[in-house]
Amino acid sequence: MFYLSRTGNTEGPFTDVVIADMIRSRLVDDGHVCPVGGSEWTLLSAHPSFQAAIEERRLRESAPPPAVAASAAAPAPPVATPASVRPGSPNAPPLPVRASAVPLPPAHPTPPGGLQAMAMQPQAAPPVSPASMGPMPAAQPAQPMAPNAGPMGPGSMGPMGPGSMGPMGPNAGPMGPGSMGPMAPNAGPMGPGSMSPMPPHVAMAQNGMPYGPPPMGGRPSGGFAGSFSVPPPEPKSKALVIAGAILGVLLLLGGGGAALAYFLVFRSATPLAQYFPEGTEVYAEVANVKGSALSAVQMGFLDASKIDEKKSLEDAQNGFANAFDLSKVDAARVALGIDGIAFGGHDLDKKGAVAIVVTWSDAKAAETLFKSARFNAEGDSEKGGRRYSLKKRDVSFEQKKGMSLLESSLSGLSLKASDKDDQLVWYPKQKVLVLANERGLNEIAPVVDGSQKRTLLAAPAFAAQKSRFGGKGLTAWIDTSVVKGEKAKDVQKYLEGTSPIVLSVGAEKGGVRMTMTGEVAGLDDQLGRLEGWLDAPGLTLGKRLPKETVGYLAFSSRSKLSGKDARDAFMKSLDKEESTKGFGKSVEDGEKALGAELTTIFDALGDEGAIAAVAKSGYRYQVGATPSFDDLAVVYVQKLKDKAAAKKLVDTLKQKIAGGPVKITGSGDDLVAEGEKPIPRVELRFVDGALVVVAGPKELADSTYAAFGGKGSLDGDAAHAVAVSSLKAKHAVLWFDLGRIGDTALAALPQAKDQAQAMGVDLGAIQLTGDRRMTGALGITFSKEGKKLAYTVDSMNMPVVFGAAAAFGMQKKAMKGLSGRKDDDDDVKPAFGSGFAPAPAKATMTLTGGNGSLTAKDPNDKNKDTKDSAQAKAAATGGGDFPAICETMFERYDHCVYKAVSSAHRPGLIKGLRSSVTKQDPSFRPRMCQSMLEAAERTHPGCK
Template identity: 30%
Template sequence: MIQSGQVTSGQISQPGTEQWMPIANHPPFAQALHAGAAAAAPPAAGGYPPVGAPPAAAGYPPVGAPPAAAPGGPMPGPGGPAAPKKGGMGIGMIIGIVVGAIVVIGGIVGLVMMLGGGGGKLASKVPKDIEMYMEVPSIPGALSDFAGMDVVNAKEIDSKKQIKDVRKGLEDAFGIKKADAEDIMASVESIASASRGMMDKEQSAVLVQFSGTDGMEKLLKSDRFTDEGEFANGTRYSLKSVEMKDINMEDMAKWSMPRKSFSFMSVSKESKRQRWVWYPDEGLLVMGNTSLVEDIGDVVTEGADSLADTEKWGEAKFESGAAAIGFVDSKILKDIKGDEEEKIVKGYFREIAPFSGSVELTGAGMLISMRGEMKGNKIGEDDELPSAATLDLYEKLPKETVAYLAVSMKRDEDGKALKKRMLKKLKSIDEKIGEAVGEGLNEMRDEIGISLEDIVDSVGDQMIMAVAAKTKFAFDEKKKPQEYIDDAGFAYIVSVGKFADAKKVVKVMREKLFEDGPMKEAYEVSKKGKGFDAKPKEEGQGMPTVQVRLTEEYLLVTGGGLAKRFVEALEKDKKTLADDAAHKTALGTVSGSPRMVMWVDIGRIGKVGLDWVNDQESMKEEMKEQEKELGISTKALKVKGDDRVTSLVAINIDSSSDTWTYHVQSLNAPALGILAGASMFMKSMGGSDEVLIPDTGIAFCDALVSSKFSCGVRTGDEAMKKDARMDERVFKDTLREDSSQKDGMEKVCMKRHMEFIKDHPQCTQ
């Protein structure tokens, strides 16, 4: 699971103790993280995960995860949180929460890759004050849903190996029979995670629903589990981790990831913070913070009000037939403190509906839908947002296009009205700024002969920016920059509003930029119809050719080696993206009338990258080893042909009075949002001075540096933080100068890390 990227964080403790640490700081798990999840960001050394970040439990096998890995609720440890700062949390915090709420929906991806769909079932099992909730309601349909994804080569996924690894992991880690392990796997029906107290004392829990109880009953009778009696109207169990002293490290290195995950699960009898409770009549396993588990027990056995009974749950909008759903109560924003922060919440996020989202498995891939609102006195009138328009300029792009961004420019106001409104708003904020901008626009008009009003009126209902590359584009270290320019092209196309104003724009571009402007010495200019060509002179060698074309309908500005193809596609409809089957399939997943669409041909781009890797002997061998280990080939996703994988993001915004309602649809493109949200939130929680993400090249050394630095953050020991940074530089420099020392450094770092944990109990308790 770690190597497949489904588990990237979590907490473990030494057997029989309450001393928890992040899995990234435990050498065997750190090695697995480093080897199999190099593309994923390591856990933050000194801060909480982003609000709404996917729970570590999401990637554990169906039997569940240790409560310490429950969403958003990490135990303190070497990678634990820094002491909270005094005062307001800042604008970055608010943005981080809002982005993080959206990221919650992206977090469902780890679950959905192996689990299937339905409606929200377990929401009726959790208390009404839950603030963040994720659920995969129906697991049995997972394989059929996944098989329906045309972008996946099922034959390149060794599902038998993956299933065997989980089954064998259960057998070996708990000492149960093969038939019992299979029974457990077959009976897992739904899984959910729930959290509350997001802005204060967070409590989290994971719920696993089973269709049958025989397998679980036998698992709970295995040696590592102990019946601790009644709790919350169910049966409480403690779980021992495997004994480290009984494990041969060389043997453990050969364990599968599921076995490692199962082996180090634990919850102590003495723990006052965590409970694992089994409800046999319900076939429900609950793992989480004690208080929340108690309240879940009241809902399950006493009929207390549940999340599903609340008005806020009723306001959430989930897509019909979704494979997974996510929910964040927007009322958590009310708990933000600080005068400036409260103004932002009132201005943009006042009394908004919950953040909600869904995941669907389609033929084109995984479609994530996110819904929410922006509301308040800072949200403008309808005319500040472009209206919905038919975004079809992609039909004028060449088939070689690999990415584009299309945006609606449709407005009910002309340039004069827009300028007046813009200056009025600026003056309402600052009179002097408004006057200065107005004077600047007038000076621009007098200097270059065109006004803001002319430019605005020249634009029609839509625009598109695009990048294209030759069909046989390839990376080559021997290529010169000019060769890459010749193999690619860019374009800006806008539908024409007032043709007379569009002609002014083209005239100003030609004269003020090329003929008499800064590009005069580098380019030779020649008129072409109502447009022009600008070709590099000798002084401009290495710069791209630029072509501008103007028709009654479109204005095109294009450059690079494929500029000619953009012109042909516009003027002759020759071999355009409109005929591309994979692009059509991606667009077919979008509902409504989006105001913005971004499409990227990740299949073609991915193929270029894979081809390059396959040409590197050392990387090719490493990739083969990873494929064998994971049971998934790099050919699992189709990167060529009509069924190749592409990504798309579509945004629709409806406005009324002081409310904007948005709907974001993302096809095969969650990663950027997750990384952006996580990065923003981490910065808001302390900035780069409080976070160190080591990359020494050795997992054990990364773990040592991370533990030392985060301990320094937690204790306020600046010398320890400085020492951690110094260690990182020394490790990196040593390995760079002599890679043969890697094995020795691994042993040294592993030993030093264990000694550090032992010598600094204040950072592990």
């Protein structure tokens, strides 16, 4: 690894392969380098690899024209050159410096075709020439590695060797987060608001460390050989995180080059809305795909040392290249050629128009993809452009077992030429790729080719939000007119005349930020009573909760209304809606049973309330166990406006429960209620103008009241502050300690770690403990906009929660689809976190008998006994006639997928699994078992 100075500024560090490629591509003409951990700057030409790159470029640029090349001496016989000694590889000897393109000395025979032929052959970026400079003498000493350089894998040849991936060889050592130029291992710290590392001398200066400037203009300063001091080893960079399939592929396939990284990060992007018609109702874009991926490196809860970056890189390279039968050089070019991706459509309640648009910076990169084996040109589209079909990659079950998730997913993609609702059309002049249904293509084609000038950018509703588009991350726009139809009429009245909903998702220091804005109409008669609530000053109760808190909801309860007016308004709102009419009678019955009216309750309520879940320190969830109030507690806190009214309610409560199964103790206004399990212990106290109620063990009650006394609260928790402090949240805050929840979940479900590790991602990279652990928060703020209620939903890391929930839902659906069962059949349900793992089916048989004999009794037919022990046992265990692959699958799930489940629960899971297979037609069972075995082997590789 080397620091680089071209103009007096320090760049890097970079690998020697990256710097050599920058020389070949003229990003670097001259300058100085200093090895990381070293103390001297030396000229580029003093380093053997860089001198070789300089000479190689000079020879290529000074080569004579083809006519002269034709008269060159006959080429030497082709000789395969070992990858380890080719120019650009770490062990290559230096090339001799020459002033003109003349034949090399005997030790370096002329390559096939001569120097001129080699130099003038068509050059994709970068040149690939398997025997570019002929064989090198074996006696030359190996080039030494620079201090702190990453390990060089076999075949790591930089840009010249076969298998090279553009500027970076496929095994060129681990790359830093999104290492597409200046981002590299041990990069300097991130500057405020910056996507690239600060130059080391700036970082050192900010930390009060002395640092001398590099030589200006690439010239050496004083001292021996132009040497001078450089900083000590730089701090560790943040880790690479794959942020979704497309973003991950682009990030991991990215090559080197400082200019490229700056282009990717700081380049502004034009909203892709210019390619969609004005009538679009739903639109979403990632306008700068590569910049969005790079921005993920700044998330503070990542641990750089815990991600297998080399495996992630290699998996992405191999997966993308293999899926489309591309070389790694071409795969990199294709991935880096993509600029942005967008989706749009309208009339989604019926067969509407939908389209996906992919924009490219490099048309030849796209055409490289279309020339691959799986794509087939279908001729010119009726709507302009060239249409392509995509065939599914033909792979066997055995081949799939060794694939990464990325390769497997890409291999399964297909688009048939006969399908009018899956049309893939390429517009080379505009460098735009469109995937659309027939109606969508009919509408979007004239916009893309420029014949229709009215685009979504001209729509007034979109134009008002245009400034929020074109940046990094995902941004979505939804015109509320998209909600239509008879079934939606109850919702339409709240959306009539409202501005579009705008959603944005992006990465920042605290994590993944998601913001949504919109409006609600139809509340004219309620806005008056909401005035006091809308003026809420902010929420503060959350940070006063105990540090053992796992999650909480804090909310504004401020009101200018009296208790009576608040009750009347509440009852009136119940009568207004069809769904709640008649509920007022239930409220009145509840008031009588409690012995207190809502009027008293509303009078007591102050500005803010909170409900929290708290768990003992060190608590661990056990799969199959039922959580209890021995380890957990629920806390309710309410600020009070009228303490006397609150005390009246507590006194009424004491009277109601006195003499029952609950024992009441406590002095003064405090109350402690204890009963037989499962009734939890409940403690109530008045603290600093608030009512604090804890249902749970005394240990957690004590820590809660201590926290409100200023000891051991979330106020001192840095991770809580990072998630909550930046939110726009005046009316509600929902917070989860995702780190603690994740730590507990992984301890209970260790197979989740195996599943992630199989994809090259170590979940240990997400910090789950300490002040930098990941937490999630969601805040809501309302404001009055004329006769409408405007809202802002702001969240940090909540997409992680939503994504996990969605993944679980997809897993459940996949399980049902795999088994060929309908959604309304709930006998078999997938168990959380266990892959395609069904829970126990409903018992249909009971076993009795002795002396080696079994009698099965069907509870639905008490008069029927079956004495065939084999048949009875099979029925009782969900068994049947299974092919060998099914028995292998059952064994794999028992020993691998369900390994974290207690031995008491595992037989029931296997029984349910067998039962789900039994329900299938015998001809379908092998296919089902093969698919489930494939899933088990993918998530638990190597487990038998």
